[in-house]
Amino acid sequence: GQQVMQIPQYQHVQEGEDFTTYCNSSTTLSNIQWYKQRPGGHPVFLIQLVKSGEVKKQKRLTFQFGEAKKNSSLHITATQTTDVGTYFCAGWASGSARQLTFGSGTQLTVLP
């Protein structure tokens, strides 16, 4: 079945440093979504990418969808303590079982 791998599993950064998490799918995706989960909270949708090579920005966050639509990345510039949480990617492959497949997440800790 479809698998979505996410690395790294954990990342500790000093406040102000950059952070990147990577997502790789075993199959070509129709779309990929990114969610953020604060400690003790629930996942909250950040963005969806659909087109090959697509790049979207939200303030200090930059999201990319690979040309082959099998990988994606989330980059945070100049991290802040408010960025703490776990970031999940979730992909859907058309023609597969009708469900999003979530990556295992990257837990980000920002040290002040």
Place this chain on the structure above:
Amino acid sequence: NAGVTQTPKFRVLKTGQSMTLLCAQDMNHEYMYWYRQDPGMGLRLIHYSVGEGTTAKGEVPDGYNVSRLKKQNFLLGLESAAPSQTSVYFCASSPGQGWGTEQFFGPGTRLTVL
């Protein structure tokens, strides 16, 4: 709007006991989902529903049953709880064509099975 709500927030069960988790949404969404979240494993889909009166199996359906008798409610049942079902359970909903749209998550239910 309350969005997606879940009850209860916490529950402790003994092995073999049964319980029902309730999810409610007030956004008139067609699609609803039940996920479980375990450390290091992300979110795994248990069951989902694409509309009132319909349900389907997800990635990890064994040991769970669901019902969607009303559009706004999605119930998850455990008939005979096992320690392996200790987890955090999240309900989510999305508009039609949910696989291509944002999912809205509830606050979660933390279940411990002793």
